[in-house]
Amino acid sequence: MTPFVFGSALTVDAGTKDLRAADHLLQALAADLALPEGGFGCTHLVRDDRPRVVLSFTLESPEARGAARDRLTALGHEVTDGAPDDCGRAVRYPGVAALTGTLPVGEILAASAIDAVTVLGTPGDPAPDLPLHTRDHVRPQWRQGRLVLAAQPAAGGVLVPFEHPDPTPCCVDH
Template identity: 65%
Template sequence: MNAIVTMDALTVDTGVRDLRAADHLLHTLAAELALPEDAFGCTHLVRGDRPRVALSLAFPSEPLLRTAQERLTARGYEVTPGVPDPMGRAVLYPGVSSLTGTLTIAELLSRSAIARVTVLGSPGQPAPDTELVTRDHVRPHWHDGELVLTAMPAVGGTLVPFEVPDPTPCCADH
């Protein structure tokens, strides 16, 4: 079962419409709520008549959840129990602050809650000594109850996370 689902979790609907703003808001909320290192903060794309990015926060204990729920509700956010879906994109998770610079896959896995790494176009997992250039932006997704980082090949036999830190907006040159 998905670890984030088994923790005490809540969904925060802030009306944010893009991932960069949602990431920034998650970091702001984590600081304001003094979230512990073992909390999770994820983004979830909500489709339909009002597309947006919902946030989920998962806590190691129920009292932390209650406090966060009270503070977020007082700020005017729509807060509901649980997570919107099991496929969240993790922004805050145990070990994320140590994933900077260039790391081996073994270091990435031992330092964080990420369970495995997949490489686009490759059937297997990368060797433990393969280097990953993090670009200080590592956003794994929940998949079958595990945090999985998708990477892609880069220069010199290294890997980089699939998600880039500063994507070029669509039609930026128009």
């Protein structure tokens, strides 16, 4: 799989306040820019005097970055070169479209850019044949150059991604 190259990214700051809105904006901008399916699109939490969620997109060539920068700027977004940090949350990445339904952990690792699955509260890696119910919402995070999906045990002996696709409104910003 193609790794996320932080230097080949553009960061988009649209002043978005929550992850759900950032996910939707990221998908809409990727479609508007006609970005290839195999690229990376990530969200990054910014915790400064103006907390928000910014987006990053990888673009293969300087020409593609320039065209995307021009289009995003024309749409009124603040755009900078590079990714804001090295620990983004991947929304678009190679293989994400295949991660639907319930799949064995080994298949998730083989079919996507995800490098590892960790299970909260357990040591070691989960068995490759352990089923993971994706809930059609798989958001791994970059950790030390590897794309890692945090999962948790669920009823029926399956795993689910730790991040829920529809968080309780009181907990969205935590």
